[in-house]
Amino acid sequence: MVESIQIQVNGESRSWRAGATVGELLRELDITSERVAVELNLEILDRKEFDRRGIKDGDRLEILSFIGGGSLNRKVTPAMGDVIRSGR
Amino acid sequence: MNTNDRLTIAGREFKSRLWVGTGKYKNFIETQKAIEASGADVVTVAVRRVNITDRSKENLLDYLDPKKYIILPNTAGCYTVEDAVRYARLARAAGVSDLVKLEVLGDEKTLFPDTAGLIEAAKILIKEGFIVLPYTNDDPIVAKKLVDIGCPAVMPLAAPIGSGLGIRNPYNLKIIMEQVKVPIIVDAGVGTASDAALAMEYGADAVLMNTAIAGAQDPIAMAEAMKYAVHAGRLAYKAGRIPRKLYATASSPIEGML
Numbered sequence: 451m452v453e454s455i456q457i458q459v460n461g462e463s464r465s466w467r468a469g470a471t472v473g474e475l476l477r478e479l480d481i482t483s484e485r486v487a488v489e490l491n492l493e494i495l496d497r498k499e500f501d502r503r504g505i506k507d508g509d510r511l512e513i514l515s516f517i518g519g520g521s522l523n524r525k526v527t528p529a530m531g532d533v534i535r536s537g538r
Numbered sequence: 539m540n541t542n543d544r545l546t547i548a549g550r551e552f553k554s555r556l557w558v559g560t561g562k563y564k565n566f567i568e569t570q571k572a573i574e575a576s577g578a579d580v581v582t583v584a585v586r587r588v589n590i591t592d593r594s595k596e597n598l599l600d601y602l603d604p605k606k607y608i609i610l611p612n613t614a615g616c617y618t619v620e621d622a623v624r625y626a627r628l629a630r631a632a633g634v635s636d637l638v639k640l641e642v643l644g645d646e647k648t649l650f651p652d653t654a655g656l657i658e659a660a661k662i663l664i665k666e667g668f669i670v671l672p673y674t675n676d677d678p679i680v681a682k683k684l685v686d687i688g689c690p691a692v693m694p695l696a697a698p699i700g701s702g703l704g705i706r707n708p709y710n711l712k713i714i715m716e717q718v719k720v721p722i723i724v725d726a727g728v729g730t731a732s733d734a735a736l737a738m739e740y741g742a743d744a745v746l747m748n749t750a751i752a753g754a755q756d757p758i759a760m761a762e763a764m765k766y767a768v769h770a771g772r773l774a775y776k777a778g779r780i781p782r783k784l785y786a787t788a789s790s791p792i793e794g795m796l
Contacts, residue, residue: 460587480593487585487631494631512587514628518560518569518598519584519614519748 455507466505473501476513486515543776545743547721548669548690550608553579555738556768557610557723559748563757566601572751573602576761580608582639582746584615585629604634610671612639613659617652622659626668638663639693641673649699653680657687664688673725676710681718691720693746696737697727700749704733708740715741731760731767738771739779 453468459475466475472495476483488495489512495503505511545552557580563569573581581602589595602609611629616622619642626638640663642655651674660670664687672684676694684692694714697703704727705711715722721743728734728747737745745768754760 460590462590479590481588481590485597485599485632486588487628489628494627497631513590514585515588515597515632516583516599516609516611516629517586518563518566519582519612 455505455509457505457508458510460511460513468507470505471501472499472503472505472511475505475511476500479513481513486513488513543772545721547671552608552744554768555744555772556734556764557582557744557746558751558761558764559746560598560602561748562752566596566598568757569598569752570601572757572761573607574761575758575765576751577765579606580610580746582610582612582748585611585613585625585632608637609633609635610637610639612673613641615643616641617643617645619655619659619662622655623662626659626663627666630668635669636667637669637671639671639673651675651695653677656680657683660684660689661687671723676707676714678710678713678717681714681722685718685720689720691723691743692718693723693725695726696724696733697729699726700753701727702729702750702753703727704729705736705740708736711737711742712740728764731763734764735767735771735774738768739774741775742771744768 454465455468457464457466472488472490473483483497483500490503491510545555554577556576556578558573558576558578559582560569563572583598611633613622613625616625622640622642626640629638630636640656640660642652642659644650644652653675656672656674660672663670670689671691671693672689673693674680674684681692681694694711696705723744723746724737724742725746728745728750730750734745751757751761751764
């Protein structure tokens with residue numbers, strides 16, 4: 451049985467298996483890594499690091515991508531993404 | 539248009555003087571068609587959390603050929619220097635270039651730029667190698683400061699974002715165009731085609747808009763109207779308009795009359 455850890459991905463708690471990398475997480479979430487930015491505990495990761503960086507218990511990940519936007523998207527439709535509130 | 543009349547910013551050449559945002563459209567097909575009709579080669583995008591719970595949702599970038607368009611990420615929705623810098627870094631990590639349209643907003647009601655925060659954030663990002671295109675107020679002094687710290691273009695507003703009021707302070711914009719020796723992209727506040735044409739006639743190097751197109755009853759037709767307006771305004775600016783006079787000047791000769 452694989453040990454599991456608790457992590458936060460885009461503000462949601464998730465159980466994940468211990469020892470997984472960021473790259474594995476993205477693949478398992480069906481996210482194309484070429485188009486996203488990943489912030490691990492507020493550190494922005496270089497894409498080349500995705501397969502090298504392991505995820506630990508308590509880690510907070512933010513996975514972001516480009517969505518439609520002009521000068522402001524105060525009312526982002528659910529289909530296009532979730533609005534991030536500034537600050538934490 | 540004369541192919542030599544190309545806009546160049548930080549060594550990059552742009553085909554179109556109309557830049558468009560990609561927000562507020564009904565769906566991605568409409569977004570794609572409107573952008574196509576506008577002839578724009580620069581499209582702005584925002585950076586937001588990926589929807590991880592429903593991966594069936596399509597992505598905007600599936601509809602925008604990266605070979606055809608220059609993707610210009612913005613820091614829309616950021617009200618602090620820290621947030622704007624963070625989003626700019628995330629945009630660079632998600633994308634392929636150092637270009638960023640920098641927004642540091644002052645308040646939610648007006649969405650006017652916080653120009654002190656803007657200058658501060660721009661300094662940080664320029665030091666990190668970003669090509670910062672700042673969304674700023676129609677304030678000539680702030681525009682000059684932004685250029686002094688290394689912004690290769692400035693993007694003063696015509697009117698509040700999404701207001702459709704048109705150019706509220708043409709004289710300030712003219713002063714900016716005279717005083718600032720980098721390209722000026724009039725950003726935000728355009729309501730209809732004549733606003734865009736006027737901005738170009740004043741001497742703007744480009745116009746960026748989103749709501750005027752996306753919010754129109756027929757966004758695709760409005761996108762096309764904007765293409766012609768920007769083109770016409772540019773041609774008129776280059777051609778040089780006649781001076782305004784209070785009284786008539788006859789166009790037909792008097793000689794030969796009975």
